[in-house]
Amino acid sequence: MLGPVILAASRSDKMRRFVSAAPGTKQVVGRFIAGETVEQVIPVVRETTARGLEVTLDVVGEDITTREQASAARDAYLELIEHLKGLDLGTRAEMSVKLSMFGQALDGGHELALANVRPVVEAAAAIGTTVTLDAEDHTTLDSMFAIHEELRKDFPQTGCVIQAYLFRTEEDARRLAASGSRVRIVKGAYKEPASVAYQDKAEIDKAYVRILKILMEGDGYPMIGSHDPRLIAVTQELARRAGRKLDEYEFQMLYGIRGDEHVRLAAEGHRMRVYTAYGTDWYGYFMRRLAEKPANLLFFVRSMITK
Ligand code: FDA
Numbered sequence: 001m002l003g004p005v006i007l008a009a010s011r012s013d014k015m016r017r018f019v020s021a022a023p024g025t026k027q028v029v030g031r032f033i034a035g036e037t038v039e040q041v042i043p044v045v046r047e048t049t050a051r052g053l054e055v056t057l058d059v060v061g062e063d064i065t066t067r068e069q070a071s072a073a074r075d076a077y078l079e080l081i082e083h084l085k086g087l088d089l090g091t092r093a094e095m096s097v098k099l100s101m102f103g104q105a106l107d108g109g110h111e112l113a114l115a116n117v118r119p120v121v122e123a124a125a126a127i128g129t130t131v132t133l134d135a136e137d138h139t140t141l142d143s144m145f146a147i148h149e150e151l152r153k154d155f156p157q158t159g160c161v162i163q164a165y166l167f168r169t170e171e172d173a174r175r176l177a178a179s180g181s182r183v184r185i186v187k188g189a190y191k192e193p194a195s196v197a198y199q200d201k202a203e204i205d206k207a208y209v210r211i212l213k214i215l216m217e218g219d220g221y222p223m224i225g226s227h228d229p230r231l232i233a234v235t236q237e238l239a240r241r242a243g244r245k246l247d248e249y250e251f252q253m254l255y256g257i258r259g260d261e262h263v264r265l266a267a268e269g270h271r272m273r274v275y276t277a278y279g280t281d282w283y284g285y286f287m288r289r290l291a292e293k294p295a296n297l298l299f300f301v302r303s304m305i306t307k
Contacts, residue, residue, distance in 0.1 A: 002294040007191035010287030011063075020283060024303035028296075031256045032289045033060065034278045038076075038083050041278040044255075045084070045093055052266045054092045054273040056132060056252065057084075061101040061281040067112065070103030074116040076279070081123045090128040091157075095120070096275060098134045099144055110143045114150060121155050132159035132182065132223075137190040138166055138197070145172065152181070159223065163188030164208035165197040173211045177218020184223040184252060185211055189288045209234055216242040216249070223273070225252040227261065246270055254289070 009015040019025060035041045041057065048055050059076045061069075077095060084093050097120065103112035121131045133148050135141060148160040159182035162169045166188065176183045187204050188197065198204045208231055215222040216238045224235045232251065239249055250271035253262055266272040277285050290296045 002297060003291040004191055006287055006291035006294075006297065010284050010291070015287075016283045019287075022304050024300070024305075028300045028303050029282055029286050032254070032277065032286060033282045034255050034276045036278065036280050038080050038278070041080075041276065042083050042087070044276060044278075045087065045089070048274055048276065049087075049089055049092050051263070053262055054094075054250070054271060055276045056094045056096045056273050058096045058098075058134070058275060058277040058285075059101075060277050060279040060285045062098045062136065062284050063100050063105065064103065065106075067103060067106060070101070070106065070112060070116050073101040073103075074120060077120040078123055081120070081127060084129070085127050091130055094129050094132065094159075094273075095124060096132045096134050098136055099147060100136055100140060104140060104143055110146070113143070114147050117147065118151065121151050121158055125155050125157075130155070130157040130159065130182070132161065132184060135161035135163050135186070135188075138168075138192055141166075141168075141172075148181075152179075156180075157182060159184060159221075161186060161225070162211065163190075163197075164211055165192060165204045167196060167198070169207070169211055170214065173214040174218075177215050177220050180219040180221075182221040182223060183215055184225045185215060186225040187228075189292065205231065209238075212238055216244060222249045223252050224249065225275070227253050227258045229261075232261075232265070257289075 034044045045055050057080060059073065059080065061073055064070055064073065077097065087093065097117060099113040099117065102116040103109050106112055124131050133144050135144065144160065148158060151158040161184040162172050164185060164187050185208065187208060198207060212235060226232065246269050250273055251265050252273045252275055255274050255276045262272050262274055290300060
């Protein structure tokens, strides 16, 4: 019950102001956000990759309201790429972007988001790495997939995300698997209506497995974004049945969640990528992490009281 309430609050400016100013917030946010600046996140990248893990870096931010903010988002990623250049990690450090942060929801937003994300994808390719387009709420996805397809003409390694909770996703998975894309499959983190998405956890898990099967049997590179132990076991079995080697798919988990599992899977020889978010506009990202596990909310409330 709490999850949908928290997700609704994640879009409220009033709640944003309240949560951002609350005592103890910084401490709890720090569990999920690796730093506020690029200078703070680079040591995290070094430390994570030194442990045999890989990273995807996300400059937090979404739903911007001006063209200047969209340009600033592009510049933040270009600055990140400048810093990554010196580390020479290739695809061991890639990037994830939200198109709403690149202006997708503004007037003429589809073209604007494409124009802003292209230089980021180009700069990433120039240092031997790549970019994955995150999936946001369902109203944004036709535009996201069209931008993905457009970028892949010049940069075929550009990835995208699909969400198991949406009815449309099996069809998207078939198309992407046939075209040989890098695809991250996740359960889905937004508040979606029953007209477009499964609401029941068991239904979402079943859909996840069906989609996973399509990706494993296809020509692309599946990226399994989940902390769910059952889905991780199913992935290993489906990969074995599809005859995929360990480097023909990868696991991805979020910074701050199930860290022991990151290490365990990497020690088994799997590619394990840690989605590492940083920046100051952390509110939406943080609230989705609270919604996924209501126990996080209790921890958050307790930290406010004891401050
Ligand atoms: P589930 O929610 O069932 O969690 C399984 C177990 O993991 C829990 O029992 C708990 O132990 C642990 N866990 C999960 N979430 C936790 C949390 N917040 N705090 C503490 N423990 C937690 N979504 C989206 O809509 N678009 C996107 O682009 C992405 N991108 C993305 C990238 C990566 C790398 C990951 C891992 C996830 C995403 N997501 C996402 C989020 C995704 O849709 C989903 O909300 C979360 O991964 C939680 O679902 P799980 O599959 O982990 O299972």
